[in-house]
Amino acid sequence: MVVxxxxxxxxxxxxxxxxxxxxxxxxxxKPGLSVDTIVDAAIEVADEQGMAFSMRAVGERLGRxxxxxxxxxxxxxxxxxxxxxxxxxxxPATYSTEDGWRPAVTRWAHDMWEFxxxxxxxxxxSQARPVLGPHEFAVIEALAAILVPTGLPGRxxxxxxxxxxxxxxxxxxxxxxxxxxxxATGEGDEEWWYARSAVLAELEPDLDKKFPMLHxxxxxxxxxxxxxxxxxxxxxxxxxxxxxxxxxxxxxxxAKP
Amino acid sequence: MVVxxxxxxxxxxxxxxxxxxxxxxxxxxKPGLSVDTIVDAAIEVADEQGMAFSMRAVGERLGRxxxxxxxxxxxxxxxxxxxxxxxxxxxPATYSTEDGWRPAVTRWAHDMWEFxxxxxxxxxxSQARPVLGPHEFAVIEALAAILVPTGLPGRxxxxxxxxxxxxxxxxxxxxxxxxxxxxATGEGDEEWWYARSAVLAELEPDLDKKFPMLHxxxxxxxxxxxxxxxxxxxxxxxxxxxxxxxxxxxxxxxAKP
DNA sequence: CGAGGTTACTTTACGTCGTAAGGAGTCGCA
DNA sequence: TGCGACTCCTTACGACGTAAAGTAACCTCG
Numbered sequence: 001m002v003v004x005x006x007x008x009x010x011x012x013x014x015x016x017x018x019x020x021x022x023x024x025x026x027x028x029x030k031p032g033l034s035v036d037t038i039v040d041a042a043i044e045v046a047d048e049q050g051m052a053f054s055m056r057a058v059g060e061r062l063g064r065x066x067x068x069x070x071x072x073x074x075x076x077x078x079x080x081x082x083x084x085x086x087x088x089x090x091x092p093a094t095y096s097t098e099d100g101w102r103p104a105v106t107r108w109a110h111d112m113w114e115f116x117x118x119x120x121x122x123x124x125x126s127q128a129r130p131v132l133g134p135h136e137f138a139v140i141e142a143l144a145a146i147l148v149p150t151g152l153p154g155r156x157x158x159x160x161x162x163x164x165x166x167x168x169x170x171x172x173x174x175x176x177x178x179x180x181x182x183x184a185t186g187e188g189d190e191e192w193w194y195a196r197s198a199v200l201a202e203l204e205p206d207l208d209k210k211f212p213m214l215h216x217x218x219x220x221x222x223x224x225x226x227x228x229x230x231x232x233x234x235x236x237x238x239x240x241x242x243x244x245x246x247x248x249x250x251x252x253x254x255a256k257p
Numbered sequence: 258m259v260v261x262x263x264x265x266x267x268x269x270x271x272x273x274x275x276x277x278x279x280x281x282x283x284x285x286x287k288p289g290l291s292v293d294t295i296v297d298a299a300i301e302v303a304d305e306q307g308m309a310f311s312m313r314a315v316g317e318r319l320g321r322x323x324x325x326x327x328x329x330x331x332x333x334x335x336x337x338x339x340x341x342x343x344x345x346x347x348x349p350a351t352y353s354t355e356d357g358w359r360p361a362v363t364r365w366a367h368d369m370w371e372f373x374x375x376x377x378x379x380x381x382x383s384q385a386r387p388v389l390g391p392h393e394f395a396v397i398e399a400l401a402a403i404l405v406p407t408g409l410p411g412r413x414x415x416x417x418x419x420x421x422x423x424x425x426x427x428x429x430x431x432x433x434x435x436x437x438x439x440x441a442t443g444e445g446d447e448e449w450w451y452a453r454s455a456v457l458a459e460l461e462p463d464l465d466k467k468f469p470m471l472h473x474x475x476x477x478x479x480x481x482x483x484x485x486x487x488x489x490x491x492x493x494x495x496x497x498x499x500x501x502x503x504x505x506x507x508x509x510x511x512a513k514p
Numbered sequence: 515c516g517a518g519g520t521t522a523c524t525t526t527a528c529g530t531c532g533t534a535a536g537g538a539g540t541c542g543c544a
Numbered sequence: 545t546g547c548g549a550c551t552c553c554t555t556a557c558g559a560c561g562t563a564a565a566g567t568a569a570c571c572t573c574g
Contacts, residue, residue: 027547027549028549028550030550
């Protein structure tokens with residue numbers, strides 16, 4: 001389920017994101033919860049169960065019913081927006097560029113990679129319309145702060161920032177989903193792959209002849225880390241290789257004006 | 258909702274994908290449907306309503322109930338796998354490289370871009386575990402056939418192929434979700450953006466000072482196509498710019514051994 | 515030609531989800 | 545002291561995927 005950001009009342013959403021609500025003295029029973037505790041609990045649930053977590057599960061973790069949450073948060077969509085921005089607070093706000101932009105971008109990419117590994121549900125929040133929260137801004141600001149000093153014009157920088165984001169998200173998504181699928185089915189990668197490729201080889205014996213280039217692509221393969229499962233090794237290799245190519249492209253743009 | 262591929266019986270899935278079922282004479286009433294008609298109907302529904310289409314909706318389009326589909330297809334997950342592979346059949350199987358690999362890859366990327374625009378739900382099928390259908394293979398084969406002749410080793414090619422895929426998917430996802438969210442909320446991009454940025458400016462007046470680099474990123478902006486909505490222009494610009502950088506990086510790898 | 519088995523499709527039902535509606539109890543303030 | 549705002553609960557609704565069981569159509573074999 002891809003969750004679309006920002007469908008509700010804009011004012012309410014933005015106010016929640018920037019925590020603009022004033023905690024004045026009010027009549028009625030003391031609130032037992034807060035937006036923050038709810039968001040934290042929801043992130044914990046999502047880390048464990050993925051984006052398909054339920055309001056009931058979040059309520060239960062807090063010793064309440066699902067409906068109790070609706071006192072603090074307009075609905076699940078808005079809660080996801082808040083989770084999204086809150087999680088982003090984990091990421092560094094600045095990167096040192098004293099050894100140049102390239103190592104800094106590399107560190108940024110690795111941080112994002114690991115971050116998405118911790119919070120795979122983040123990858124399922126729609127990117128189309130930004131959540132517009134403070135920490136989301138801070139993350140883009142951090143990357144921009146590395147790249148702006150290269151002197152490239154905004155037009156070019158936006159393309160680069162976009163490509164980096166797309167790339168990191170895509171690469172992270174592959175591992176994240178591999179792990180999630182493994183958990184969901186109780187199958188490890190190896191079993192999954194073996195069961196399918198065996199049937200495929202039986203039903204379609206001359207695959208290599210039908211797709212010769214694909215076959216060539218598959219050679220020269222060595223596990224980066226033999227501890228890691230099959231598909232994850234693949235993903236790590238692709239991440240490193242792809243990032244290198246991308247940054248080489250950026251280097252070209254920086255070198256010649 | 259991200260749908261995880263290949264959770265069911267491997268043999269049944271692969272047989273369906275490669276259409277290995279034999280249409281022999283069998284007792285009982287004549288089948289009024291077929292896997293193909295169901296997959297086609299499901300694709301139509303998904304094109305209109307997104308990945309959150311329902312089995313009931315697909316059945317209705319065929320003048321049946323939801324349960325009728327289960328005679329032909331084990332479940333919704335498997336149906337999505339079939340839709341995924343079937344839609345991929347629209348894409349070209351080969352690209353001419355007579356003018357070099359770069360224009361060919363560019364054509365490939367644009368084809369993918371437009372394809373995802375036609376079938377945005379494709380972007381929500383999990384990429385972690387390949388569907389392993391014939392047309393999915395064909396699409397990768399087409400890209401591999403462009404890149405293998407550059408002489409780069411498999412290890413490097415996989416990184417490049419991965420990066421291209423991630424990039425195109427990411428860029429396409431941004432527009433696709435912008436459109437989907439627009440349809441879902443009945444808001445155009447402009448209204449959405451305006452409502453939010455107005456509230457944001459009011460609540461957080463000195464954003465530009467808090468995120469100075471972000472502000473610099475935003476200058477030098479001109480619509481590529483004034484007919485297109487706001488976010489879509491952004492996405493097109495990012496796509497072109499990002500693809501250029503990526504291909505520059507590939508060029509570097511090809512040039513020096 | 516008629517019985518029996520197999521198949522296509524339907525109806526009904528279950529457990530899940532997000533959340534609307536209404537009520538019970540709690541507290542600040544007049 | 546009581547009004548009204550507030551938190552949180554119970555109940556309920558309509559959506560979803562799909563399991564189970566029933567009905568009717570059709571082929572095959574006697």
